[in-house]
Amino acid sequence: MKSDSIKFLSELNQAQQRAVETTEGPVLVLAGAGSGKTRVLTYRYAYLVGTGKTGPQNILAMTFTNKAAREMKERIQKLVGVQTLYWIGTFHSICARILRREHSALSYSKDFVIYDTDDQQRLIKSIMDQDAVPFRDFTPKSIASVISRCKNRMILPEEFSRNASSAFEQAVAGIYPVYESSLRKNQAFDFDDLLLMTLRIFEDRPGILLDYQKRFHYIMVDEYQDTNRVQFLLLKRLAELNRNLCVVGDDDQSIYRWRGADIQNILEFETHFRDASVFRLEQNYRSTRLILRAANSLVEKNAGRKGKRLWSEKEEGEKIEILEAMDEIDEAQKIVEQIKEEVFRGKRIFKQFAILYRTNAQSRAIEDRMRRNGLSYVIVGGVRFYDRKEVKDVLAYLKLIVNTSDSVSLHRVVNFPTRGIGEVSWKRIVEFAAERNMHIFDVLQIIDKVPGIGTRAVKNILAFVELIRKYINLKNQISPNELVRTLVDEVGLLRMYKSENTIESQGKAENVQELLSAVSEYAENTPSPTLAGFLEEVSLVSDVDTWDDKSNAITLMTLHCAKGLEFPVVFITGLEEGLFPVYRSLDDKEALEEERRLFYVGMTRACDRLFISWAGQRRLFIDSNYRLPSRFLNEIDQNLLHVRKKAERHERWMEGIHSTGKESHDEKSDPHPAYEDYSQETRELVPGAWVKHEEYGKGQIRSVEGSGEKLKIRVYFKGEGEKKFMVQYARFTLL
């Protein structure tokens, strides 16, 4: 054992050290928020390499985001010197890499493409269009999400079909197998396939599995609480031989159940791996004691958890401030004032603040206030760069050049820019291809044999085929960078957007430019850059990955995005029944617990100060709703909260009106209850209140709109769904 390699162990606390030094056998590290989870992972990696137990090529480290993977790489490189750290990556990117190596085991081409959710939905739509009759009522989106959930849980088309009962399920049962065969025909994998197909190779080809089992002496997994069934099985298989599987996670931070994460994976780790060593990291290095106590008091209300109590050596800290607002504008204004005060007094700088919300739609009001007050901010999330239409159009050209089987990308670009090939011609081409079991691109090459295509269209299609073929040939001769630039120039996309000369088209041109820079950057930073490699990289990035945490700006993001990050001052907004927790979780115990965990994640992002806000009225969508404070506010130990006094609140509200020029509100119409009253037992017509309807029975009010004679309520009845009533006519009583 080299002595310098273990010197850094002294930087760890006792629990962390033991987690690092226990290298053999299954290990579960229950790591609370801010307890140095990434530290343990990176030091463990460095320890394995530094003590000579094994080399980087024999350690597999899986994360959920590229950002986490990048951070891990950087920190390991600092500890053990610069090395190629090949097998550190996200589940999806590691699987994509394995699939590129083992594609022939599935008889897939090496040049397969990866479909994102948009591609996925387009493919489903094209399937639905072909057998238009039975599916008309359902959206590709809803069908895609069911199929995805099946794939996460390893439910194959046959099994789904056996259990399909409702009309919707039968529609899915009809589409699911066609979707799967279409993916194969297009030589495409969707996100779920990357994992599922890798698992399939491991299960069908013991030789290949053994190869990887021997390769990976040690396996480490970050955010284990977020793994789904397929990921669990992948890990189980890979670790079967050496059994050195170390997973790190926090059951209290499991917030991805809705996309297939199975919290049982972490809760039952010791059942799956009987001789597992378990370590608890409970010392928190991030937050004040008060914030931790508050967060603990909240999350303790959850039933299904491993149980742990975070503590801190930091100072006690200030109470959590509850900001009560009239509406979402007032809420934003109060936050702005708070930030301004601290920044202008020189206490803090912008980048120390984060504003978190449940849904992206909430960012608008906040952004607006930020802009008006001249505060710099960055939004993380919303529409991803690589999801923008103009960017996806260029990417579709590239995907098609890499893989002409990709009919989704072909459909996207065949008439973009317009070449006189409309939906009618396209349908004829698709039909022709289907009858002869040909690829659509191959049909285009013999387009003059297809009946019913106009002469102008024929000419244009042949030119299009020539264009694509030209770039297929160029692909291996020039760099991806040159290829994309030449292509964009030849197709004339930038010229097209520039000649439109509108603000939107300008933005589109800029985005295409930015894509070109992204290709350059990729080409510079990759040893042997290829077009397929670039496409793979962009398919698997998220927004947090591109978030620039160096610029001095206030960060706005959803609570989900904030996981793993920390900020000196955090604002959590919209703590209202129906918004957080969201309506859809109100009658589902598990979903409600997940919402609570999400709030817990938000609270534990704060190092020094935490602000929580809610508004008595909020415009979401088009209508303005009256709202009740979230039940979560009630669940936090009330001694740790400080509610801004009403007078103070009113004063600030008046200031808000003056500085915004907004019309004043009628004070007597202020509908929300007294500020200190978080009780849900109200006798008013407000969201959350229960009513009994003569026809539908007991139901809960979801929203209240209008006033006087026009007062309307939406009520949710179990089994009946949501109903809307005019209060003056409806026959119900308040419970």
Added chain:
DNA sequence: GGCAATAGGCTTTTT
């Protein structure tokens, strides 16, 4: 087939 006007859905979270 292309374009402008209109309708409809969305808003829980994303690798």
Added chain:
DNA sequence: GCCTATTGCC
């Protein structure tokens, strides 16, 4: 309220 997809007209 905004964005996209569809419709209707040229």
